[in-house]
Amino acid sequence: MSDVSNDKIVQLRSQIARRKRFDRIFSSIGGFLVVLSLLTLGVLFVNLVIDGWSALTSTYQAKADQSGFGRREIIGKLIQEGSEWKLQLRPLVLTDVDDATLQPLVGKEVGVKGRMARAPESGFDPSSVGPIEGPVENYDLVGTLTRQQMSVIDSQGKTVQTAVYTLKARPILVDVSGIDPSKLNPGQDVSVDPKRALSGGAVVASNIVPLVTKNFFNSFPSRDPEQAGILSAWVGTLLIMLVTMVISVPLGVAAGIYLEEYAPKNKLTALIEVNIANLAGVPSIIWGLLALGLFVYIIGTGRSIQTAGLTLGLLVLPIVIISTREAIRSIPSTIREASIGLGATKWQTVRYHILPYSLPGILTGSIIALSRAIGETAPLVTIGALTFIAFLPPPPVEYKVPEAEWAVYQEALKANPSAPIPEKQWHFQPTEWLKSGFTVLPIQLFQWVSRPQKEFHYNAAAAGVVLLALTLGLNGTAIYLRYRLRRKISW
Amino acid sequence: MGMITDSSTVSSGSAPQLAHPPTPVPRISDPLKAQVESFNFFYANGFQALHGINMPIADNQVTALIGPSGCGKSTLLRSFNRMHDLYSKNRYEGRIILLPENINLIGPELDPIEIRMRVSMVFQKPNPFPKSIYENVAFGLRVRGETNKRYIDERVEKALRGAALWDEVKDNLDKSGFALSGGQQQRLCIARALATDPEILLFDEPTAALDPISTAKIEDLVVELKKTVTIIIVTHNMQQAARIADYTAFMYLGQLVEFDQTNQIFTNPSNPMTEQYLTGRFG
Ligand SMILES: Nc1ncnc2c1ncn2[C@@H]1O[C@H](COP(=O)(O)OP(=O)(O)OP(=O)(O)O)[C@@H](O)[C@H]1O
Ligand SMILES: [Mg+2]
Numbered sequence: 144m145s146d147v148s149n150d151k152i153v154q155l156r157s158q159i160a161r162r163k164r165f166d167r168i169f170s171s172i173g174g175f176l177v178v179l180s181l182l183t184l185g186v187l188f189v190n191l192v193i194d195g196w197s198a199l200t201s202t203y204q205a206k207a208d209q210s211g212f213g214r215r216e217i218i219g220k221l222i223q224e225g226s227e228w229k230l231q232l233r234p235l236v237l238t239d240v241d242d243a244t245l246q247p248l249v250g251k252e253v254g255v256k257g258r259m260a261r262a263p264e265s266g267f268d269p270s271s272v273g274p275i276e277g278p279v280e281n282y283d284l285v286g287t288l289t290r291q292q293m294s295v296i297d298s299q300g301k302t303v304q305t306a307v308y309t310l311k312a313r314p315i316l317v318d319v320s321g322i323d324p325s326k327l328n329p330g331q332d333v334s335v336d337p338k339r340a341l342s343g344g345a346v347v348a349s350n351i352v353p354l355v356t357k358n359f360f361n362s363f364p365s366r367d368p369e370q371a372g373i374l375s376a377w378v379g380t381l382l383i384m385l386v387t388m389v390i391s392v393p394l395g396v397a398a399g400i401y402l403e404e405y406a407p408k409n410k411l412t413a414l415i416e417v418n419i420a421n422l423a424g425v426p427s428i429i430w431g432l433l434a435l436g437l438f439v440y441i442i443g444t445g446r447s448i449q450t451a452g453l454t455l456g457l458l459v460l461p462i463v464i465i466s467t468r469e470a471i472r473s474i475p476s477t478i479r480e481a482s483i484g485l486g487a488t489k490w491q492t493v494r495y496h497i498l499p500y501s502l503p504g505i506l507t508g509s510i511i512a513l514s515r516a517i518g519e520t521a522p523l524v525t526i527g528a529l530t531f532i533a534f535l536p537p538p539p540v541e542y543k544v545p546e547a548e549w550a551v552y553q554e555a556l557k558a559n560p561s562a563p564i565p566e567k568q569w570h571f572q573p574t575e576w577l578k579s580g581f582t583v584l585p586i587q588l589f590q591w592v593s594r595p596q597k598e599f600h601y602n603a604a605a606a607g608v609v610l611l612a613l614t615l616g617l618n619g620t621a622i623y624l625r626y627r628l629r630r631k632i633s634w
Numbered sequence: 635m636g637m638i639t640d641s642s643t644v645s646s647g648s649a650p651q652l653a654h655p656p657t658p659v660p661r662i663s664d665p666l667k668a669q670v671e672s673f674n675f676f677y678a679n680g681f682q683a684l685h686g687i688n689m690p691i692a693d694n695q696v697t698a699l700i701g702p703s704g705c706g707k708s709t710l711l712r713s714f715n716r717m718h719d720l721y722s723k724n725r726y727e728g729r730i731i732l733l734p735e736n737i738n739l740i741g742p743e744l745d746p747i748e749i750r751m752r753v754s755m756v757f758q759k760p761n762p763f764p765k766s767i768y769e770n771v772a773f774g775l776r777v778r779g780e781t782n783k784r785y786i787d788e789r790v791e792k793a794l795r796g797a798a799l800w801d802e803v804k805d806n807l808d809k810s811g812f813a814l815s816g817g818q819q820q821r822l823c824i825a826r827a828l829a830t831d832p833e834i835l836l837f838d839e840p841t842a843a844l845d846p847i848s849t850a851k852i853e854d855l856v857v858e859l860k861k862t863v864t865i866i867i868v869t870h871n872m873q874q875a876a877r878i879a880d881y882t883a884f885m886y887l888g889q890l891v892e893f894d895q896t897n898q899i900f901t902n903p904s905n906p907m908t909e910q911y912l913t914g915r916f917g
């Protein structure tokens with residue numbers, strides 16, 4: 144008797160063990176895959192950050208009023224001594240010099256004559272450097288010369304020893320006549336064109352251009368990878384996302400509410416429902432084609448921010464509609480019945496109950512939709528996004544010389560170099576930016592990747608980090624909002 | 635929907651599976667609040683859930699609807715405030731007369747919102763809004779466009795007192811209605827329904843989800859409330875019907891089998907099916 148029951152238990156246990164084996168297999172495979180995907184994401188991110196770090200963190204100085212920074216400039220700092228203004232130049236580096244001629248001058252006062260600029264931030268033809276003879280005023284620059292032995296890599300890739308000379312110039316006087324001194328700031332970094340600025344040992348103040356510190360985020364794309372940045376790309380991305388949101392969220396939420404709360408349940412609405420689900424899966428390039436045909440050619444909205452925003456808005460509209468409907472469906476029908484049962488109209492029920500309670504879901508869905516739109520490249524290339532943009536869309540309000548007057552002035556300038564500069568005026572152009580050309584982060588990234596120089600690839604990686612951070616940030620916000628808002632409402 | 639049909643055509647043999655012909659319109663001596671006449675109901679899928687119901691509703695009395703699961707109690711109850719209109723294609727036939735105006739509740743010419751403002755409902759599962767206790771009760775007033783804070787305050791207090799909940803929540807009116815116990819939530823839903831001074835209050839198994847103590851509280855409340863409002867209550871609990879109802883209707887397979895004063899139904903049912911059900915032989 145007890146043997147039989149023992150048998151039974153043994154059988155039972157082996158059967159349970161057999162069944163449990165699948166649990167073990169599945170949970171270990173699942174766990175492995177989760178770890179793998181996290182690892183992949185981590186490696187991806189770390190790799191991007193390592194590649195892009197130098198581009199992300201490097202800075203350089205550029206003229207405030209121009210996007211690029213000319214190579215034949217010398218830069219320094221404005222200083223004030225009593226009522227006199229002076230320019231303290233950065234040490235000038237002289238390369239490719241004839242060691243034999245310059246070596247005797249090391250440690251002595253030298254003067255520089257002539258204004259030939261040669262290399263970035265270096266400036267002077269070594270042949271114009273010599274010992275001071277006669278009055279100091281005869282020289283453009285006066286300073287001391289130092290020499291350093293350095294290893295450099297030559298064009299054949301060989302390391303060679305070369306002498307590098309550095310000229311520490313004395314501060315030069317700034318000629319401030321005819322200039323409002325309050326516009327000069329002591330300690331400010333400035334740039335001077337040596338060909339125009341230096342005359343008789345003094346710098347003409349009107350030729351001094353202030354410098355600003357530029358980095359990856361506030362620089363335009365450039366031929367020089369070290370100075371190229373993502374300013375136009377992230378501004379474009381942000382503005383297009385704004386338009387996308389303004390279009391897709393109200394429309395999508397309204398459509399979702401209508402379909403869930405108002406539309407009769409019949410064959411037509413069933414068809415619409417299926418269609419929306421299908422639209423969500425249409426390849427994005429198809430949306431680009433549609434937008435090109437409809438917006439650019441027929442309606443004529445141009446290859447502009449508004450077209451891009453419209454296109455992406457339509458692209459993510461199904462996502463917003465679907466998530467809105469899902470959020471509304473998660474509200475139990477008893478709540479709806481309670482509200483209707485108290486004599487509320489449909490709209491009152493939507494306004495006071497359906498919308499507030501589905502808000503977490505709607506918000507999350509909208510953010511997810513945006514984070515999908517932010518990475519879209521294909522439809523924007525199709526409608527004609529620019530790949531190299533060194534301007535920003537016009538701000539809504541601007542203080543500038545009217546374009547027509549500026550053209551007239553340019554004409555007048557040819558005949559009369561001292562023609563009066565036209566007055567600046569306030570311009571209100573609240574929708575002008577919508578019509579501007581654009582680029583976005585993923586397109587900028589792609590453009591950099593397709594360049595042969597390795598330095599551009601670092602820029603691409605840096606843009607990738609920014610894009611990835613934006614997307615992860617958006618998704619993180621969505622998760623956080625869902626967590627925060629759902630906590631208050633649980634059915 | 636709402637097509638008015640001659641009662642004779644509806645009641646004759648519409649449910650052959652029921653051994654008993656539908657009851658004629660029962661007569662009662664109490665003044666009436668409503669009168670159900672030859673009432674049929676069809677769900678959107680075409681299923682006829684109610685067949686030729688004839689039933690009076692006594693003013694300021696409690697009428698209980700009993701019967702086995704699926705017999706159409708909820709369907710009938712929800713017709714009284716046009717809840718079925720929420721889902722299109724549901725169809726009413728016959729009349730439910732609201733007295734003293736003598737208007738047809740289910741007439742298509744009548745705005746269901748007007749009906750719901752006069753006939754309130756309390757559901758089986760407590761369903762407070764995920765808002766504060768105060769806002770839950772005030773909602774019915776707010777949808778009527780009421781903005782006077784003082785007036786709303788007064789009505790909220792009165793409704794909460796009416797639902798015997800005031801003493802328990804008066805210091806926490808800002809607390810979420812969700813934070814209350816199940817029994818308190820149900821009384822909150824009653825207060826919410828009371829706040830707008832309905833003429834008829836519908837209860838669909840209001841104590842089905844509650845413990846015995848909460849149930850007793852709600853039962854006391856129902857008896858108390860009938861002084862001011864007419865009550866129709868669906869219940870599965872025979873003792874509950876016997877305790878609180880003045881009239882009881884026994885339904886079976888979408889038909890009204892018997893309607894009478896409660897003590898009559900429970901002590902001396904005229905229909906053998908009623909007796910079988912009450913003694914637990916089916917259901
Ligand atoms: N939405 C609907 N569509 C179609 N048929 C329905 C629908 N709701 C209920 N029914 C059917 O109508 C009949 C009556 O349902 P009802 O909910 O009124 O029963 P009930 O008496 O309240 O039952 P219970 O005591 O279980 O609540 C049942 O046969 C049910 O299957
Ligand atoms: Mg029911």
